[in-house]
Amino acid sequence: MFEVHCPYCNEKRPEIEFAYAGEAHIVRETKADELTDQEWAEFLFYRDNKRGDHHERWWHQHGCNMFFNAVRNTLTDKFVMTYKMGVKRPTKTQIKAAKNGK
Amino acid sequence: MANNKAPYRTAGRGNDGSKTINFTFDGKAYQGVQGDTLASALLANGVHLMGRSFKYHRPRGVLGAGSEEPNALVTLDRGKGRVTPNIRATVLEIFEGLVTRSQNAWPNLKTDIGAFNNIFSAFFPAGFYNKTFMWPKSFWDKVYEPIIRNMAGLGPAPSEPDADVYASVYGHCETLIVGAGPAGIAAALTAAKSGGRIILVDENPVLGGSLLSVPNDKIDGLEISKWLANSIRTLQKMRNVKLMTRTTAIGYYHDNFIGLAERITDHIPNITPGVSREKLHRIRAGKVILAQGAIERPLVFNGNDRPGVMLASAAQTFQSRYGVAVGNAAILFTSHDSGYAAVFDLADANIRIPIVVDVRDEIPKDIRAQAKQRGIEIASGASISKTHGSTRINGVEIYSPSTGAKRKVNCDALLMCGGWTPSLHLWSHSKSTIKWDDEIAAYVPDMPNENAVCAGACNGDFGLLAALKGGNKAAGGRKTYKVTARNFGAGTTFVSLPSYIDTSKQKAFVDFQNDATQKDINLAVREGFASIEHVKRYTTIGMATDQGKTSNLNAMQIASNAVNKTVEQVGLTTFRPPYTPTTYGTFAGYRTGDLFEVERKTPMDGWAQEHGAVYEPVGIWRRARYFPKPGEDMDAAVARECKATRDSLGIFDASTLGKIEVVGPDAAKFMNLMYTNPWAQLGEGRCRYGLMLREDGYIYDDGVVGRLAEDRFHVTTTTGGAPRVFRHMEDYLQTEFPHLDVWLTSTTEQWAVIALNGPSARKLIEPFVENIDLSPEKFPHMAVREGTICGVETRLFRVSFSGELGFEINVPAHYGRAVWETLFEAGKKYAITPYGTETMHVLRAEKGFIIVGQDTDGTVTPGDAGMEWAVSKKKKDFVGRRSLKRPDLVASGRKQLVGLLTENPKTVLEEGAQIVADPNQSIPMDMIGHVTSSYWSESLGHSIAMALVMYGFDKEGEDIYIPIEGNTHKAKIVSPMFYDPKGERLNVV
Amino acid sequence: MKFSASSLFANALSGHKKWPEQFPNKEPKKRYDIVIVGAGGHGLGAAYYLAKKYGISNIAVIEKCWLGGGNTARNTTIIRSNYLFDESTAIYDHAVDLWDGLSQELNYNTMFSKRGVLMLAHNVHDVQSFQRHVHANRLNGVDNKWLSPQECKKFLPILDISQNRHYPVMGGALQMRAGTARHDSVAWGYARAASQLGVDIIQNCAVTGIRRSKDGAVKGVETEKGFIAAGKIGVSAAGHSSTVMDMAGLRFPLESYPLQALVSEPVKPVLNCVVMSNAVHAYISQSDKGELVIGAGTDQYTSYSQRGALHILEHTLMSICEIFPIFKRMRMLRSWGGIVDVTPDRSPILGKTPIEGLYVNCGWGTGGFKATPGAADLFAYTIAHDEPHKINAPYNLDRFVTGRLIDEAAAAAVAH
Amino acid sequence: MLFSQDINISEALQTNALSMTLMDEKTRYSLRIKPKDLAAFKKASGLKLPAKIGQSIRTSAHSYLCLGPDEWIVITANENRNNLREIFVNMTAKFTYSYVDVSHRNIGFVLSGEQVENAINIGCPLDLSLDTFPIGKVTRTVFENAPIMVLRTGTTEFQLECWRSFAPYICGLFDRFAMDL
Known part of the structure; x- marks a missing residue:
């Protein structure tokens, strides 16, 4: 059970307070009618399933009730950073900086 | 020297010789002393034969003196529900009245019929089962496998529910130290000064580790025993230090999360009922210091498994700590200096050492001198080619490869020392890396993956001084120690010990318990199993209950030799948790029986119980299923409950329905996105049935939604669906629609819900309701009002899931039972009848109302369920809308929800029964649908069913068939609205 | 050398020194007709059937680590085919047909043990759902029988069927032709049989890229041991499928999760079948060695670390203790983690990809082992014919676009 | 009407080492206010809402x-129920926010004694x-399997709240813990 830093509580909290909520930054197209079936399928189902730094969502279900984003390395399971919903997808430079402790 | 009855008892540091303990092994009574393990006590009585090996049933004695033991496994019998197989005699603390038995032997340990396997062992090499038992084919099921299965297992399987209970707890510390030998204790003394919380754990009953086994030399001028006692006292006094004995660190998980298994009652003669036997500590540590020590490596040679052959360090431990002589004449066979320390200790305790056989040609001078001083002969550059004896060793054949000379020397114990293997188990669990160290011929820690450090022997730093310094340093100290102790010394690794006997004819065991030998490894390699993981799986080395603690490194070296690669190239098998076998009970902790899972009960549950309800689990709720009267079965009770409700009045506990309060100026906008229905025009005080889809277009949940105010909706969900619907809504609100000003609050448990259905419903509640006009004009069907009932505030819904005039009375939960009872009392004049979920299901099915999850599953669209009417055509967006247009979801031939009437009106179809168009087709048949709901309808006098059928809507009036085993039923497709299709009964005045 | 009683006898007398290598580890040639990526049961099996049935033996099976070391080595060896949908039944029952006779086919004892799989129902919804399965299976010709609680107890005497428990046994569905097999032997048996037919098995050779020609078709694989040309590439890489497909520039509907399993110390026979409980989240069997073999649930997050969490084991073992209170005193001996690749409908993808010459067999989630011979056979068919067999035709990528999913889990939806 | 939380606390949980008592009927409101409106809301309502997650303020009237x-x-x-509700209703005109009555959703306990941390730590990580x-x-x-809310009210005293149907499970775990004391 790893620890997750909740960007709202600003604390590390045990994993079992959280629910994993899948890959992050998958934009839900509001004009979905204009998408082809293939494009819609890609939105619904296709995932990076990244080996390495993975952008993903977590829900602090048994805490502050907030959804937030994280970068986690799927090879080591270590979190690189977590950030609030609405914050832009971090750049490679930002991820690197976070790995080096800012 | 308390116990004169035990012939091999001497004085030991680690036991209390003054207290005699009586115990039995295989029915025979023995005496040991307080502090003994079963192994030390049996050895004190001269008993070496303690077990039989797994495959060949070879007689075996102890190999080690600790948790690494592969041979001496026994069954412990503490009475009904407390029989435990496969206990290592070397860690089993004896207590008064202990009853133990040997295992895997029949009729008895000494004469074991199973040992015929040993005679034919040439036919059962590693992997033999892959090559045989294939002909004739039918013999596998009928003959071979049953025989193999009958030979399986070591100890007996449990046959009674466990009589013990277990515990589990979370804990936190700044520093966790695993292992309380010299390194661990030095680390604890140093770390404790930092003020942070320190936990020091050791698997043994007493702290000290190797300090208990070595001669009483001096640390900083104090005798070791005194130094140890002082250190423990110091640690005990510190409030920030927690010392835990009989506690094994079993696994190292993410972010310094360590599992510790504590054994609480296994050593206590009388168990207090209710006190936990074992406890799982789930520790989050800031830093972990691993001081797990090292395990001595056996030597692999012909006959190395006879009872009486053991690790040199084990003999030393039995001697120094337990005060037990492992024999009268002990020979040492070694490739490492450290083995001499053991025999010197034994010699100093007046045990005869007939000879030391050292494989090495060169032996350090000081060792030679010390041996000479004790009159011990050393045969250097020699080997042991054979051992003699049956259930106990009685001699060895010493072979000199340079001269070819052989000679027999008698003994009753043979000690072996092949160097040391640092215990890297937990380090490796943490995914920290290891590297090969040629000097000590073992793997040592490399790069940490967690905030962890190894200290002492498990770091490859051998000897007392190195351990103390290493422990101190690991905890951030810089102390030096003055130690007078023997040098630990060095050694050489011999992959293959010199012998004149062909290796294929030798019985040179690598994995003792699984009877895997050097030749098995060679065979594996010969057959192309070059990876060490292949070798492990092919030979089963390292897969016994000791998980290869004494065998893995030997196996790896033999394999690397056989494939002509370096050990690093061959690699090491992965260390798997737990460190030592751990009971399921420990993992389950407190969470067994009633505490396994939460069983949620409604406020009226107690009333239902008092009124004889039969329950059913729904999700983690328990709900009353029906209320049988004496002599009634479910069918009779349900028929009565249905009739009573339709005739006059039924009362039903609907409290488990999920409830979410949706509040904010954008509440209607949000509802529009989450549900298929339109919400903007729903007036205050009105209700609507809501249908929720997943983004993939399939039905996810449903429920009645009441609009209490412009900005406030009272949403209900299915019972099991409440948590996932809440998550689904929060997810969309926070991630996709954060611009909406609306908030969600779960109110499932705020409200107890009493559903009243039947023509008398209004009459019943009228006298109790205040501030709500109940007249049909002011309070029509699908309306909601706030007011009071029985003096308690209520949200009163006029809704019906039965087709009758119905009310759902929401009252604050802790008044639920009182309101229910008041209404029930008053309802007696209307023949009020409590009903459960089963009747609720029948009543709704008679009306053709669906149950999400029963009549729909995760593959059903609103169109399939005949609920297009609930899907807004005008809304530009709602969750699932785009998916409904996908090709397969608009394709023809989808299964659609219809009603069924069986040809024989008395036939109640089985739910889940499959439907075919052609009853005469042979198997496999083309299935066109299945029965989702099926009941006897007392109101209609015939059975009814709902079904999902391909092209169902177009087939109304057509016949279909339901083949049940041995019988085929015919049924007609009809509208699922069986009862009161015009809905007139809703408006009974 | 053919394995037989006489060859075993002869070798025993000569000290077992004459056994040949079962599967020589080869260095790669420059070019193969077909390269299979991933030497698990599925990949080795596909190579075997390609060689055996279609006479194509210029095949390399390339493996990053050691053969049979991925999910083949890490699963709980359960075999069954009592699925609900026709598509699922067809594919898993095809596998069971092949399991039954695989030892003789391969001349390698894979120890398929038809001891039965008993799925326990603990609530009304389970009963409805399982009976739906039983009815569908019967009409599809798949054995699966509904047992009352008393019949369950008769079949499995150690079962506690008292009804006052939190999770009472309300019945069970029993497939008798189901059971377990020896997982390692399956990989080794296929490897040996394929090797004997001329297939090259190349271990410790990670694929690092997929090279394509200008028209988009595959040309071969880049590996740690250099470029290997191939006309067709079959990817059978289980948890790592996304990574390999990414090399070809394809994003896939897959996610990889950690899955743990564990065994107990061996004890004398006590559990005569496989027992599964969806409601309590437990499945368990006893191996021929006497160990209780238990599958745990997946962790909630995607990961390639092969390192599961402690609380998953806690939940698994408390579930086992709930069903079998007599096992509370048993001891866990060893636990380990694997990586399962899961599709949105938890059914596999087995067929062609949008890239010419690139075929994929992935997404088996927790169901891969039981499908091994069937999936391997169908994968071989698909590669050989450049089109799917009718059994695996529904398991295409297109279903995620059209919505024609094969979603067994959704069909077993938790109710009310 | 009879108020009943339907919970019995065993005698094993009435010791100096660990004592557990059931809180009587309380009024509880869940408030949702945008952080940017908090200061103004506090001023207008007079409610002493702490600004940071995890903080609590106890006044003579409210927690x-x-x-x-x-x-x-x-x-x-x-x-205080009616007064509080009046404040909420009044604030509706001025602020976009949410208040929901959850008085009966929760059951509250006071846990105290030298073992209180150990007791909560049997299930809370x-x-x-x-x-x-x-x-x-x-x-x-x-x-363990129950969501809870924990508030530390003293060195060896905590207030613990859970949804009402989870309470027997939680009491059961504490009960088992007490047997090990």
Whole structure:
């Protein structure tokens, strides 16, 4: 059970307070009618399933009730950073900086 | 020297010789002393034969003196529900009245019929089962496998529910130290000064580790025993230090999360009922210091498994700590200096050492001198080619490869020392890396993956001084120690010990318990199993209950030799948790029986119980299923409950329905996105049935939604669906629609819900309701009002899931039972009848109302369920809308929800029964649908069913068939609205 | 050398020194007709059937680590085919047909043990759902029988069927032709049989890229041991499928999760079948060695670390203790983690990809082992014919676009 | 009408080492206010809402617990119920916010005694040492399979709340713990 830093509580909290909520930054197209079936399928189902730094969502279900984003390395399971919903997808430079402790 | 009855008892540091303990092994009574393990006590009585090996049933004695033991496994019998197989005699603390038995032997340990396997062992090499038992084919099921299965297992399987209970707890510390030998204790003394919380754990009953086994030399001028006692006292006094004995660190998980298994009652003669036997500590540590020590490596040679052959360090431990002589004449066979320390200790305790056989040609001078001083002969550059004896060793054949000379020397114990293997188990669990160290011929820690450090022997730093310094340093100290102790010394690794006997004819065991030998490894390699993981799986080395603690490194070296690669190239098998076998009970902790899972009960549950309800689990709720009267079965009770409700009045506990309060100026906008229905025009005080889809277009949940105010909706969900619907809504609100000003609050448990259905419903509640006009004009069907009932505030819904005039009375939960009872009392004049979920299901099915999850599953669209009417055509967006247009979801031939009437009106179809168009087709048949709901309808006098059928809507009036085993039923497709299709009964005045 | 009683006898007398290598580890040639990526049961099996049935033996099976070391080595060896949908039944029952006779086919004892799989129902919804399965299976010709609680107890005497428990046994569905097999032997048996037919098995050779020609078709694989040309590439890489497909520039509907399993110390026979409980989240069997073999649930997050969490084991073992209170005193001996690749409908993808010459067999989630011979056979068919067999035709990528999913889990939806 | 929480606390949980008592009927409101409106809301309503997640403020009238960035629970005695509701209703005109009555959703316990941290830690994975969980800190968390809310009210005293149907399970775990004391 790893620890997750909740960007709202600003604390590390045990994993079992959280629910994993899948890959992050998958934009839900509001004009979905204009998408082809293939494009819609890609939105619904296709995932990076990244080996390495993975952008993903977590829900602090048994805490502050907030959804937030994280970068986690799927090879080591270590979190690189977590950030609030609405914050832009971090750049490679930002991820690197976070790995080096800012 | 308390116990004169035990012939091999001497004085030991680690036991209390003054207290005699009586115990039995295989029915025979023995005496040991307080502090003994079963192994030390049996050895004190001269008993070496303690077990039989797994495959060949070879007689075996102890190999080690600790948790690494592969041979001496026994069954412990503490009475009904407390029989435990496969206990290592070397860690089993004896207590008064202990009853133990040997295992895997029949009729008895000494004469074991199973040992015929040993005679034919040439036919059962590693992997033999892959090559045989294939002909004739039918013999596998009928003959071979049953025989193999009958030979399986070591100890007996449990046959009674466990009589013990277990515990589990979370804990936190700044520093966790695993292992309380010299390194661990030095680390604890140093770390404790930092003020942070320190936990020091050791698997043994007493702290000290190797300090208990070595001669009483001096640390900083104090005798070791005194130094140890002082250190423990110091640690005990510190409030920030927690010392835990009989506690094994079993696994190292993410972010310094360590599992510790504590054994609480296994050593206590009388168990207090209710006190936990074992406890799982789930520790989050800031830093972990691993001081797990090292395990001595056996030597692999012909006959190395006879009872009486053991690790040199084990003999030393039995001697120094337990005060037990492992024999009268002990020979040492070694490739490492450290083995001499053991025999010197034994010699100093007046045990005869007939000879030391050292494989090495060169032996350090000081060792030679010390041996000479004790009159011990050393045969250097020699080997042991054979051992003699049956259930106990009685001699060895010493072979000199340079001269070819052989000679027999008698003994009753043979000690072996092949160097040391640092215990890297937990380090490796943490995914920290290891590297090969040629000097000590073992793997040592490399790069940490967690905030962890190894200290002492498990770091490859051998000897007392190195351990103390290493422990101190690991905890951030810089102390030096003055130690007078023997040098630990060095050694050489011999992959293959010199012998004149062909290796294929030798019985040179690598994995003792699984009877895997050097030749098995060679065979594996010969057959192309070059990876060490292949070798492990092919030979089963390292897969016994000791998980290869004494065998893995030997196996790896033999394999690397056989494939002509370096050990690093061959690699090491992965260390798997737990460190030592751990009971399921420990993992389950407190969470067994009633505490396994939460069983949620409604406020009226107690009333239902008092009124004889039969329950059913729904999700983690328990709900009353029906209320049988004496002599009634479910069918009779349900028929009565249905009739009573339709005739006059039924009362039903609907409290488990999920409830979410949706509040904010954008509440209607949000509802529009989450549900298929339109919400903007729903007036205050009105209700609507809501249908929720997943983004993939399939039905996810449903429920009645009441609009209490412009900005406030009272949403209900299915019972099991409440948590996932809440998550689904929060997810969309926070991630996709954060611009909406609306908030969600779960109110499932705020409200107890009493559903009243039947023509008398209004009459019943009228006298109790205040501030709500109940007249049909002011309070029509699908309306909601706030007011009071029985003096308690209520949200009163006029809704019906039965087709009758119905009310759902929401009252604050802790008044639920009182309101229910008041209404029930008053309802007696209307023949009020409590009903459960089963009747609720029948009543709704008679009306053709669906149950999400029963009549729909995760593959059903609103169109399939005949609920297009609930899907807004005008809304530009709602969750699932785009998916409904996908090709397969608009394709023809989808299964659609219809009603069924069986040809024989008395036939109640089985739910889940499959439907075919052609009853005469042979198997496999083309299935066109299945029965989702099926009941006897007392109101209609015939059975009814709902079904999902391909092209169902177009087939109304057509016949279909339901083949049940041995019988085929015919049924007609009809509208699922069986009862009161015009809905007139809703408006009974 | 053919394995037989006489060859075993002869070798025993000569000290077992004459056994040949079962599967020589080869260095790669420059070019193969077909390269299979991933030497698990599925990949080795596909190579075997390609060689055996279609006479194509210029095949390399390339493996990053050691053969049979991925999910083949890490699963709980359960075999069954009592699925609900026709598509699922067809594919898993095809596998069971092949399991039954695989030892003789391969001349390698894979120890398929038809001891039965008993799925326990603990609530009304389970009963409805399982009976739906039983009815569908019967009409599809798949054995699966509904047992009352008393019949369950008769079949499995150690079962506690008292009804006052939190999770009472309300019945069970029993497939008798189901059971377990020896997982390692399956990989080794296929490897040996394929090797004997001329297939090259190349271990410790990670694929690092997929090279394509200008028209988009595959040309071969880049590996740690250099470029290997191939006309067709079959990817059978289980948890790592996304990574390999990414090399070809394809994003896939897959996610990889950690899955743990564990065994107990061996004890004398006590559990005569496989027992599964969806409601309590437990499945368990006893191996021929006497160990209780238990599958745990997946962790909630995607990961390639092969390192599961402690609380998953806690939940698994408390579930086992709930069903079998007599096992509370048993001891866990060893636990380990694997990586399962899961599709949105938890059914596999087995067929062609949008890239010419690139075929994929992935997404088996927790169901891969039981499908091994069937999936391997169908994968071989698909590669050989450049089109799917009718059994695996529904398991295409297109279903995620059209919505024609094969979603067994959704069909077993938790109710009310 | 009879108020019944339908919970019995065993005698094993009435010792100096660990004592558990059931709180009587309380009024509880869940408040949701946008962080940017908080200061103005506090001023207008007079409610002492703490600004930071995990903080609590106890006044003579009410307890204010901040559970999320825009989420508070206000707990008060039943006699203050109407006053509090009046404030909420009045605020509706001025602020976009949410208040929901959750009085009966929860059951509250007071746990005290030298074993209190150990007791909560049998099921709750949080570090409850005074340094990391000081007096006044509040949070939602888990207690094995039950979601709970924990508020530290003293060195060896906690208030623990859960949804009502989870209470017997939680009491059962404490009961088992008490047997090991």
